[in-house]
Amino acid sequence: MFENLLKYQDQMWQSIGETFVMVGISAGAAVLLGLPLGTILYFCRKGQLYENKTLSLVLNSIVNVVRSFPFLLLVVALIPFTRFLVGTAIGTMAATVPLSIVAIAYYSRLVEQSLLEVPKGTIEAALSMGASKAGLIFKFLYVEARSGLVLGLTASTISFISFSTVMGVVGGGGVGDFAIRYGYQRFETEVMVYAILVMILLVQIIQFAGSTLARLLDKR
Amino acid sequence: MDKVSLEVRAGAIHGIIGASGAGKSTLLRLINLLERPDAGTVTLDGRLLTEMPEKLLRKERQKIGMIFQQFNLVGNATVSRNVAIPLELAGAPRSGRMERVRECLQFVGLESKADQYPAQLSGGQRQRVAIARALANSPKLLLCDEPTSALDPGTTADILGVLQHINDVLGVTVVIVTHELDVVRRICTDVSVMEGGRIVDSFSRGDGGFLAPEGHAGSYRERITGKAGEVHV
Structure with missing residues (x-):
């Protein structure tokens, strides 16, 4: 049984690497673009500081459409865009494009929710001190919402791992693809079980790290 | 709120009293324009806040x-x-900031709590931190929105003492919105009474002193000064 696992060790490590690349880049995209998008969603909402019906409607529609797409179809639908962006529609880097787009939409919603939990009084205090937009966002909103933002990113990252398992269809590789190709399709059940255990472990580590960090950051 | 005209004397402790929903907090927020009036003006030290562009208004707010x-x-x-934080927002030089923070905390008697988080403090201590924060940029005007309404009577006296001290020592003009008569009786020099979005009465300590803190029936004026009087707004 173990010789099978040894036999595929190289492929296993490679697929773990691919998963890290796909999940890492999409988590990066979530922070770099999902965080600002979520902040805009928050500010434009009805009753918020920069209420803007039109912008709110447009952005909400986009986020909802992306999130309601069956992921596999989104991957296919985005092929031309992916090819335009990274030059090819196949491989691990190409796989990061649809993953990142889902990541941005997904995390922006969680950012919006976290920011909504910041008490209105805190925002009022910030404005009374003459805070600029940047001051309000970085010295008040993100500071007060930071544990929610970390928990949201943790939850998102775990879903990205799940999304990344189907990236085999565009040659993205990853642990999920490894489990299907070597374990399931070759009837080597122990390889499949092993790959699934690796994924469970990965999810546990991320959740533990995220929860711990969020707890340490929360001084309220 | 309709046809409200309020003039606060420099150096005064000006109370705005009235039942909840009378528009006191709205009136206070009109002073630093957290609420924008549909019509009318707000003037601070001769500067017309209502005409200022956003950026200049932010500078003014840093001083309130x-x-x-x-x-x-x-x-x-x-x-x-x-x-x-308010020092950073106002762009105070980094080198002087910690010194100024220490001064402000010393002023409210909380130097020893500098490294604690608000959740570790009592209500009265938290309000002292808020006062220190409000004083950081050396304002000439301090707006107080029901500053003691979440505090017990002992702590209320404490906080009122701090506000009085700020007025005496730093010469800061204080505007206090409250529904508590005691707050007005204890420290206010001038009073405006609000009802239904209007100022219906105003008087000052100079008109004959305020009563000792105890219950009384009648209008706000009677309950504070012990005398009925003609209403002059």
């Missing part, structure tokens, strides 16, 4: 302290960090 019923501190920031 404000404290709140629920303190509104940043819970994830230490006490000293909370006091430092």
